[in-house]
Amino acid sequence: MTFRERYRTELERTVAFEERELQTLTASLRQKLPQKERARLDQKRFARTCLAVLLLLALLTGGAFAALRLLAPHEVAEKLGDAALAAVLREVEENTEPQSVTDGDYTVTLLGLASGSNIRAPEGSAIDPTHSYAVVVLGRADGQPIRQEENGTFLFLPLISGYAPERIAPFTMTIARSAFYLDGVCYNLVDMIDLTAFSDHALWLCVLQTPFSPADALTMEPQSGDPVYRDNYSGVRALFRLPVLSGKANPQRAGELLRLAGLE
């Protein structure tokens, strides 16, 4: 018997996922289908009935949230126990200013961004030069503490000019996301594909509040290639134009990523 056959046979025998477990998983996932339809209706109802409240909250923009002293990007990485990334972010943050957008109930702040191929990772660090890292803070615009379950409703997605979000989402989407709560806001460390390779395109980081496909929230304008929100999208609209990354564009690497995604 070859090693492959032994490994397959023994893995299936000792780590068996029983039919019962599969049935439970299938039944649990089946329930998500109607929930989606319900959530869609909830979104529409929310948009209709809460418009007045949203306008009022918009007037409070910047109130309590602005008074809060946010952590620096390197402090976020430190709190998440990633000293190597903290060192990298400390270098980057000297040249970047945080950007904030307040929309509806929330204020979204892009604190910092570092791209793997554009940084000198300390020797022995776990930083992946094929990734980009963004630090994003979510807070409630009225200054009330954000709840843990609220953070989970947000989607972080890099956008590349000219590529429809639903087409590139499967490969540009967040590779990993770590979060913690402090002083009523939620700090997110978002680990994405390396955006430096695409720096000859316009790039954005968008923060959406949609339980469905990003295509439900926005699309790319055919002429300019820039993102535009759909009229019926009622979630948070936070779109950050990313600065031109000082690392050179790498069309070969970009092409490779697009080919891997089946787009070219």
Place this chain on the structure above:
Amino acid sequence: MSAFVDEKEWDALVRRNARHMLRAAYALLHSKEDAQDAVQEAFLKLLRYQPSFRDREHEKAWLLRVTINIAKNDLKVLRRFSSEPLPETGTQEEPLSPVVEAVQALPDAYRIVIHLYYYEGYSLREISQILKAPVPTVGARLARGRKKLAALLEGEDLA
């Protein structure tokens, strides 16, 4: 929710992919419960993104990639917030066989490559597409993983 309104179609998709995803997640997480959570999350991402697939192999590769990314992230979080060392083996009732135990003892980066190569039968190029890593990197990880496995299994032929 256009693509998966048909419950039968959705169930069939879950059933044809779940075991592959569960075993890939288990290879990283060493826990059946954590693997099930990762797989559930991967299917929810499928519902959210609704990517279009060329064929079932493309569908399986996408789901494996997402599952592995989620499991890697879970692993990172578990290690970051756990004061206790992670268990080396799962919670299954049956003890692991020496072969499975040896694979589980490999470093994360080697373990997942070894799993995809030997269990799923993927080529280096296919693994590089799933892991979004260059082919030479995957090849090096496979070679080093094999070397470590051979040492752990006292010279077993891994061809």
